[in-house]
Amino acid sequence: MSAGVVAIAVVPDRRTGTSMWELYELAIACAVFGNPQPDLADAWYELRLCGEAGTGVFSVRTDHGLEGLVGADTVIVPSVPDAVVEDGEDVPPELVDALRAAAASGARMVSLCTGAFALAAAGLLDGRRATAHWQHTGQLAARHPGVLVDDSVLYTDEGTVLTSAGATAALDLCLHLVRKDLGAGVAGQLARRLVVPAHRAGGQAQFIEAPVPPSDDDSLGPVLQWATEHLAEPLTVDLLARRARLSPRTFHRRVQEACGTTPLQWLLQQRVARAQTLLESTDLPVEQIGDHTGLGTAANLRRHFTRAVGVSPTDYRRSFRPSGPPSRGR
Known part of the structure; x- marks a missing residue:
């Protein structure tokens, strides 16, 4: 059984092969969605690598052509060749066509870092809020004026279309997808195994002075x-x-x-995340969850939770127990 098919578009630079940066985001997506975690969830994701095989410092083998994107539950574009961003080359038309077909079939569309250029070229970001690595958001906005580019956030979630900044922000978005599909408990345990924060809100600042979380020997x-x-x-x-x-x-x-946030906002984020876990994994009433998380009264919990998550605690519990990925009747 699968928690959903995740298809990753591999887009190597035909002149130089796959670059180190392109491999970085590709490896993040493969690590999150391609390694079954049977002790965390009965059904994990089915991973497809779609596109051309990449060569260079490392080689990338694919098991499907770009046509494999169609029919997937989630399609991820980790990055596009540097020439697309830096030299203004067009996104390969075969990739644009495949992305449009995948979106039309109902797939959730995701970009990591400069993968946003591919989604934008396919017209999938028009009128939507989107982001990419802060070094490239200027080019993205200039080339695609119909996209509402936000250069400050870690990632955006527009429901069926999600985008992230580069580097570790790609991991934040991948964990966010796991949280949406399988719940906060599974995402938290997976993050612990990856030795990263369990949850960084998408609105957190992308460019901060010390983006690495504090180590144990830090005060x-x-x-x-x-x-x-x-x-x-x-x-x-x-x-x-x-x-x-x-x-x-x-x-x-x-x-x-x-x-990238104030101490009080950081505390609030941790308390809301704990409330999510308790709503998913226990039958505690909202009043007790307010006590356990430090959010106080049920009314206070509902106010902060709804503002942060977008739904009430009751609706969240109903939606996420049990939970699953976007599906089209599989």
């Missing part, structure tokens, strides 16, 4: 870990700053630099 690492283990308690910036042996002002600045 922030232990205190943020402690905070996630004590979310039910009344946590304040002053309290966390004292545990980090920093002034509140310095603590605020360090969290902003490391996490």
Whole structure:
């Protein structure tokens, strides 16, 4: 049994082969969707690599042509050749046609980094909010004025079309897809295995001074870990700053630099994420989940949860227990 077919479009540069950066996002998608995790979910994804085989520093073998994109539940374009972005070359017409056909068949369309140029060339981003690596969003906006380019966020989710910035933001979006399909618990455990944060909201700043999460030997690492283990308690910036042996002002600045958000917003994100897990994995009433997450009353939980997730806790529980990927009757 499969949790859904994920088809990845492999688009090597026909002049130079597959570049290291193109392989990076391709490898991220393969690592998330191509490695079954039977202890996390009974049904994992079925992965297809579609397109031309790539050569270069590493070789990439594909098992389908681009026609394999049609019929998939999710189609991912990890990146396009550098020449498309830097020299203004057209996206290969056969890829454009395949993407349009896949979208018409009902697939969820996803781009990682410069893959947005391919979705835009296929007309799939017109009138939609989209992003790419901040170094390339200027070219994307200039070449495709119908796209609502946002150069500041990690990723965008427009329902059936999702885009991410480059590098590790691609992993954030892939984990976001797992969260949507299989729930926060599965996504959190997978993130732990990949040694990355369980959830970074798509609206988090793309360009921050220190994008790498705090390590254990950093003064922030232990205190943020402690905070996630004590979310039910009344946590304040002053309290966390004292545990980090920093002034509140310095603590605020360090969290902003490391996490791209304020300490209070970071706490709220952790509490909402914990509420998601409890809604999926327990039958606790909303009032008790408010207590367990530190969000307080049921009304307060509903207000913050609905604002962050877009649906009420009750609707979230109904939708995600059980949950599955977008499907067309498979």
